[in-house]
C-alpha cells in the first residue's frame with residue numbers, strides 16, 4: 001500500500017496493475033494480497049475501491065441500514081465477538097456460529113477462529129459456509 005501511495009499508482013488502473021505485477025514477481029506468490037490485506041488491494045483499485053464505496057454510501061435509493069452496515073464493516077466496528085471482546089463487552093472472540101456448528105457435529109470447540117466481519121461472511125465460517133456458498137453462486 002505504501003508503495004502505491006508513494007508512486008501515486010492507486011489513482012491509475014494501469015499503474016496499479018504494473019505495481020501488482022512487479023510486487024507479484026518480487027514475492028513469487030500470487031495467493032497473497034499485494035498491499036497487506038485484500039481490503040487494501042480492493043481499496044486501491046480505480047473504480048473498484050473507494051469510488052465504488054462512496055457511490056454506494058451516498059446512494060439514497062439504498063436503505064440507510066444497508067449503508068450503515070457497510071459503514072460499520074469498513075470502520076471495523078461491526079458488533080462481532082472480536083469487536084465486542086476488544087471493547088470489553090465479551091470474554092471470548094471465538095466465532096459463536098462455528099461453535100454451534102461444531103457442537104451440533106459433536107466436535108471439539110477448541111481453537112475457534114475469531115468472529116470478525118470477514119470471517120462470518122466467508123465460507124471459512126463453519127456456521128455460515130453453506131449460506132455463503134449458496135449466495136456466492138446465486139442459487
Ligand SMILES: [Zn+2]
Pocket residue numbers: 095096097098099113115119120124125126127128
Ligand atoms: Zn465462524
